[in-house]
Amino acid sequence: MTTSHTGTGDVDPAVREELARLRDSIDNIDAAVVHMLAERFKCTQQVGRLKAEHRLPPADPAREARQIARLRALAENAKLDPAFAEKFLNFIIAEVIRHHEHIADAAVNGSTPSANRTTTASPGE
Numbered sequence: 001m002t003t004s005h006t007g008t009g010d011v012d013p014a015v016r017e018e019l020a021r022l023r024d025s026i027d028n029i030d031a032a033v034v035h036m037l038a039e040r041f042k043c044t045q046q047v048g049r050l051k052a053e054h055r056l057p058p059a060d061p062a063r064e065a066r067q068i069a070r071l072r073a074l075a076e077n078a079k080l081d082p083a084f085a086e087k088f089l090n091f092i093i094a095e096v097i098r099h100h101e102h103i104a105d106a107a108v109n110g111s112t113p114s115a116n117r118t119t120t121a122s123p124g125e
């Protein structure tokens with residue numbers, strides 16, 4: 001395979017069709033991932049509010065350890081790199097904990113998060 005193409009304009013039509021078919025599936029999968037993540041965050045926001053109401057800590061490391069062990073096993077069965085699965089879950093959980101900290105701050109201090117809160121930078125920031 002050559003690497004000099006800048007697009008797919010000069011590629012064999014059969015190859016272009018196969019690429020388009022695969023990219024359609026990738027787009028569908030990406031949409032499913034976004035929708036599933038949105039549903040997950042709806043649930044975790046509810047957990048965050050419940051925790052804030054009952055003065056529970058934002059993070060639960062024991063629960064996280066169980067989730068990581070479970071996800072790594074699922075990834076291995078699915079032939080997905082378990083290290084990647086763990087990194088991905090940790091990335092999401094870090095964002096969830098950040099949300100929970102905001103919800104807890106808002107519960108204690110009103111809707112404005114406390115200015116002197118000490119948190120580490122979260123993914124995507």
Ligand SMILES: C=C(O[C@@H]1C=C(C(=O)O)C=C[C@H]1O)C(=O)O
Pocket residue numbers: 044047058059060061063064067092093096097100
């Ligand atoms: C959602 C929770 O809060 C945090 C976020 C988690 C997650 O995103 O799965 C798991 C454990 C907690 O650190 C929870 O305690 O269930």
